[in-house]
Amino acid sequence: MSGHSTYEPKTGFERWMDMRLPVIRLAYDSVVAFPTPKNLNYWWTFGGILALMLGVQIVTGIVLVMHYVPHVDHAFASVERIMRDVNYGWLIRYMHANGASMFFVAVYIHILRNLYYGSYKAPREVLWIIGCLIYLVMMATAFMGYVLPWGQMSFHGAVVITNLLGALPIVGESITTWLWGGFAVDNPTLNRFFSLHYLLPFVLAGLVGLHIWALHVPGNNNPLGVNVKSSEDTVPFHPYYTVKDGFAISIFLILFASFVFYNPNILGHADNYIPANPLVTPAHIVPEWYFLPFYAILRAIPDKLGGVLAMFGAIGVLFVLPWLDTSKVRSMRYRPTARLYFLIFVLACIVLGLCGAKLPDDPVIPGVGGGFQLLDANINSYVWLSRVATAYYFAYFLLVLPILGLTEKPLPVPESISAPVLSHPATTPAGAVASPEKRG
Incomplete structure (x- = not known):
C-alpha cells in the first residue's frame, strides 16, 4: 500500500499549489x-x-x-x-x-x-x-x-x-x-x-x-x-x-x-x-491476428447462437476468474501441477490463433484423410482442432482451477519477500579467509 504521504514542498509555488490542488503530491506519491x-x-x-x-x-x-x-x-x-x-x-x-x-x-x-x-x-x-x-x-x-x-x-x-x-x-x-x-x-x-x-x-x-x-x-x-x-x-x-x-x-x-x-x-x-x-x-x-483465437472459438461451435455465446463467454469468464480459482497460493512458482495446466492453456490459445487463420476444412496434417475417407478428413480439419482447444480453454477456468485449488499440494511459500534471500547466508569463496565475526 502507498501509506502516508512523504512529499514535502520545497518551493513557495509548490507549497501554494499543494494547499489548493495537490497534484504534485499525487504525482510524487504515485x-x-x-x-x-x-x-x-x-x-x-x-x-x-x-x-x-x-x-x-x-x-x-x-x-x-x-x-x-x-x-x-x-x-x-x-x-x-x-x-x-x-x-x-x-x-x-x-x-x-x-x-x-x-x-x-x-x-x-x-x-x-x-x-x-x-x-x-x-x-x-x-x-x-x-x-x-x-x-x-x-x-x-x-x-x-x-x-x-x-x-x-x-x-x-x-x-x-x-x-x-x-x-x-x-x-x-x-x-x-x-x-x-x-x-x-x-x-x-x-x-x-x-x-x-x-x-x-x-x-x-x-x-x-x-x-x-x-x-x-x-x-x-x-x-x-x-x-x-x-x-x-x-x-x-x-x-x-x-x-x-x-x-x-x-x-x-x-x-x-x-x-x-x-x-x-x-x-x-x-x-x-x-x-x-x-x-x-x-x-x-479473417479478422486481425489478435482476434483470431475468438474467431476460432466462434467457428468451433456448429450453432450460430452457440458460437456467439461461446465467443463472448471466452471473455466473460475472465471477469469471474478471482472466484473460480480456489487455491490459497497466488504464484504458480509454488504450484507445479497448476503450472503444467497453465502451459497447456497457453498452447491451447496459440492453437486457437492458428486455427482462426485457417479455412475450417483445411487438413491439419496434409495427406491424411480424403474424399473417400470422409470421417478421417473431418477429424483432421482445423474446425475439430479448434473444438478441442476451445473445450480446454473453458475447462481450464471452469474445471481445472476450481478443482486443482482443492486437490493439489503446493510447495512451501516464503513468509516474506526477503525470506528466500536471507535464508541463504553468504558463503566464503575458496581460498579466502573468513572475517573474525564469521570465524567466531
Missing part, C-alpha cells in the same frame, strides 16, 4: 515514492509499455482524424492520400496500425503474467475486473478501427461480425440495426464506427487511470505472491523501477520500429488494399 516490491521481474514492465502504447495510439489517431473522411465514397481514397500526400502521413498511419498490434502483444503478455502469478486474487479482484473492462473496450476500439480504411477485408469483416450480433435473442436485431444505421452495412455504419473509434480511446484512458488507482490501494503483487510484510520488502518506484521500465520500453520500441519501418504490412491483409466492393466477397474473411 510515481516517485510509491513503495514497490523489490523482487519484481521484467514481466512487470508491460504495464508501463501499455500506458506508452495507449498514448501513441491516441496521438497518432488524432493526427489521422484531421485528414480522414468518414464516407464510403471517400474513406479508402482519404487513407491513400494520408499515405501519399500528407507530410509523414505514411509514418503516422503505420505507427497507428502497427501500434494496435503492439498494444495487443503487450496486453496478452500482461494478462498471462497475471494468470501465472495470481494477480487477480484477493485483494485485487476489482483491479482485475477493471483490467478486463480495459481489454473489452480495446477489442471494440480495434474492431471499429479495422473497418475505417473501407477495404475489402474491412467491409466484409464488418458485415460478418455485425450479422453475428443479430443471433442474440431479443436484443440482437435491435443492436445490429442500430450499428448499421439502416438495413445493411453502409455509410451510416461507417459514421457510427468512426465516431465510436474516436471516442473509446478516451474511455480507455479513463479506465487506465482507474486501474492505476485500484493498483495503488493494495499495491503490486510480486513473483512470490506473498504480501509485503515491512518496508524492507519494498523500494521506491523511482529510480529503481523507472530505470528498469525505461530499459524495457526501449527494447519494446525497437521491436515496434522494426515493424513500422521494415515490415509495416506483415500483420495486415493484402485484400484490405482493395476498395470495398459489396458484390465481391473475399475467398477467406
Whole structure:
C-alpha cells in the first residue's frame, strides 16, 4: 500500500499549489515514492509499455482524424492520400496500425503474467475486473478501427461480425440495426464506427487511470505472491523501477520500429488494399491476428447462437476468474501441477490463433484423410482442432482451477519477500579467509 504521504514542498509555488490542488503530491506519491516490491521481474514492465502504447495510439489517431473522411465514397481514397500526400502521413498511419498490434502483444503478455502469478486474487479482484473492462473496450476500439480504411477485408469483416450480433435473442436485431444505421452495412455504419473509434480511446484512458488507482490501494503483487510484510520488502518506484521500465520500453520500441519501418504490412491483409466492393466477397474473411483465437472459438461451435455465446463467454469468464480459482497460493512458482495446466492453456490459445487463420476444412496434417475417407478428413480439419482447444480453454477456468485449488499440494511459500534471500547466508569463496565475526 502507498501509506502516508512523504512529499514535502520545497518551493513557495509548490507549497501554494499543494494547499489548493495537490497534484504534485499525487504525482510524487504515485510515481516517485510509491513503495514497490523489490523482487519484481521484467514481466512487470508491460504495464508501463501499455500506458506508452495507449498514448501513441491516441496521438497518432488524432493526427489521422484531421485528414480522414468518414464516407464510403471517400474513406479508402482519404487513407491513400494520408499515405501519399500528407507530410509523414505514411509514418503516422503505420505507427497507428502497427501500434494496435503492439498494444495487443503487450496486453496478452500482461494478462498471462497475471494468470501465472495470481494477480487477480484477493485483494485485487476489482483491479482485475477493471483490467478486463480495459481489454473489452480495446477489442471494440480495434474492431471499429479495422473497418475505417473501407477495404475489402474491412467491409466484409464488418458485415460478418455485425450479422453475428443479430443471433442474440431479443436484443440482437435491435443492436445490429442500430450499428448499421439502416438495413445493411453502409455509410451510416461507417459514421457510427468512426465516431465510436474516436471516442473509446478516451474511455480507455479513463479506465487506465482507474486501474492505476485500484493498483495503488493494495499495491503490486510480486513473483512470490506473498504480501509485503515491512518496508524492507519494498523500494521506491523511482529510480529503481523507472530505470528498469525505461530499459524495457526501449527494447519494446525497437521491436515496434522494426515493424513500422521494415515490415509495416506483415500483420495486415493484402485484400484490405482493395476498395470495398459489396458484390465481391473475399475467398477467406479473417479478422486481425489478435482476434483470431475468438474467431476460432466462434467457428468451433456448429450453432450460430452457440458460437456467439461461446465467443463472448471466452471473455466473460475472465471477469469471474478471482472466484473460480480456489487455491490459497497466488504464484504458480509454488504450484507445479497448476503450472503444467497453465502451459497447456497457453498452447491451447496459440492453437486457437492458428486455427482462426485457417479455412475450417483445411487438413491439419496434409495427406491424411480424403474424399473417400470422409470421417478421417473431418477429424483432421482445423474446425475439430479448434473444438478441442476451445473445450480446454473453458475447462481450464471452469474445471481445472476450481478443482486443482482443492486437490493439489503446493510447495512451501516464503513468509516474506526477503525470506528466500536471507535464508541463504553468504558463503566464503575458496581460498579466502573468513572475517573474525564469521570465524567466531
